[in-house]
Amino acid sequence: MTALTGTDSFVAALRAQSQRYHDLHPFHVRMNHGRLSRRQIRGWVANRFYYQESIPRKDAAILANCPERAVRRRWVRRILDHDGTEAGEGGIEAWLRLAEAVGLSREEVDDERHVVSGVRFAVDAYVSFARTRTWTEAVASSLTELFAPDLMATRLAAFENSYPWIDREGLAYFRARLHQAPRDSEHALEVVTEHCRSADEQERAVAALSFKCDVLWSMLDAIDRAYAD
Numbered sequence: 001m002t003a004l005t006g007t008d009s010f011v012a013a014l015r016a017q018s019q020r021y022h023d024l025h026p027f028h029v030r031m032n033h034g035r036l037s038r039r040q041i042r043g044w045v046a047n048r049f050y051y052q053e054s055i056p057r058k059d060a061a062i063l064a065n066c067p068e069r070a071v072r073r074r075w076v077r078r079i080l081d082h083d084g085t086e087a088g089e090g091g092i093e094a095w096l097r098l099a100e101a102v103g104l105s106r107e108e109v110d111d112e113r114h115v116v117s118g119v120r121f122a123v124d125a126y127v128s129f130a131r132t133r134t135w136t137e138a139v140a141s142s143l144t145e146l147f148a149p150d151l152m153a154t155r156l157a158a159f160e161n162s163y164p165w166i167d168r169e170g171l172a173y174f175r176a177r178l179h180q181a182p183r184d185s186e187h188a189l190e191v192v193t194e195h196c197r198s199a200d201e202q203e204r205a206v207a208a209l210s211f212k213c214d215v216l217w218s219m220l221d222a223i224d225r226a227y228a229d
């Protein structure tokens, strides 16, 4: 890779990773065109639960490795967004309600019985990345969320229009992410541009984001294969 030192070219290199984002995966393309069966939607929801429940552990690893009080003060919010501040609240709970809306029981999702090995490997690799790499690389790996809001809006419209059997109340998770994802990714971009100044640090940040695109893509490969027609 060529040396990157200006903030503009660095941000451009990060944004260019959108070409590898999982909105382009054939499974997501079929989802957004209303072409998935109930079984496939259920398989996706049950498997993605493993990602959702792992995200706070990934963010806790970033907090544990981050020496900057100002960054931790804002980052900690992500954990509360997912876990809630009491039972019955938060993003993981909202995902379980999505599971119920697509016809799964909360028990069968919560006990991970549907999680396929490829999804488990990919998600575990993401958590392990955050534990073992520098905290700035881990922050950079979260930047896929820069690309998420468009996908979230498309997905909401697709679920409302093409899958009328899904109870709309169950879509609250995606509605919340429409404002949470831009807030979180703007903060992460601020942190990364402030802390990754050398060409080496910037290359590592882009590589971290590329790795994360691979995580998300691999999850869909595994789901696509497990629930093929």
Ligand SMILES: O=C(O)c1cc(C(=O)O)c2c(n1)C(=O)C(=O)c1cc(C(=O)O)[nH]c1-2
Binding pocket: 055, 141, 142, 143, 144, 145, 148, 151, 177
């Ligand atoms: O449904 C999606 O397409 C999607 C993608 C991503 C992402 O791009 O990493 C996240 C989420 N959803 C999400 O719901 C979420 O909470 C989340 C946290 C993170 C992260 O890396 O910290 N990514 C994502």
